[in-house]
Amino acid sequence: MFPNVLIAQLVLCNSSPALAQSGGLFAAVSNMSVDWVGYGYAALVASGGVVGYVKAGSVPSLAAGLLFGGLAGFGAYQISNDPTNIWVSFATSGALAGIMGKRFYGSRKFMPAGLVAGAxxxxxxxxxxxxxxKPQES
Structure with a gap:
């Protein structure tokens, strides 16, 4: 029963700002949009570094995965708070696209360089x- 009420709150609150501002049942739900794609990307990068360390014992892979995964997570957090603040995510994904794209071009191996470059x-x-x-008026 509880998930149904929560879903109804989220749907109605996001679709009708008047209900959210009325102070009723829907006032507790935030209209802040979460960058789930950004958080998923950060988890992919960080887990890739951990897998590289576990499978091959590569400390540089672990360090780079955690560093870039942390930066991507921070960028997703910034986008969640302000959708126009994309620069940390943009720089992180641009750097990874360049680095891993070059590695994929040289090795032609999809894992892990091709996957991370594509993502x-x-x-x-x-x-x-x-x-x-265009920015939306509120």
Whole structure:
């Protein structure tokens, strides 16, 4: 029963600002949008570093995965708070697209370089679309 009430609150609150401002049952739900794609990308990068360390004992892979995963997570946090603040995510995914794209071009191995390069390019596309959209008036 509880998940149904929570989903109804989220749907109605996000679709009708008047209900959220009325001070009723829907006032407790925030209208802040969470960058789930950004957090997923950060988890992918960080877990890739951990897997590289576990499988091959590569400390540089662990350090780079945790560093770039942390930066991507911080960028997703910034986008969640202010959708126009995309620069940390943009720089992180751009750097990873370049580095891992070069590694993929040289090795032609999809794992891990091709996967991270592809995910980084998709993230850059998402951020590019976000930059081109007009800001919404509130």
């Amino acid at each position: 980084s390019l998709l993230m850059l596309g998402k951020l590019g679309v976000a930059m081109l959209q």
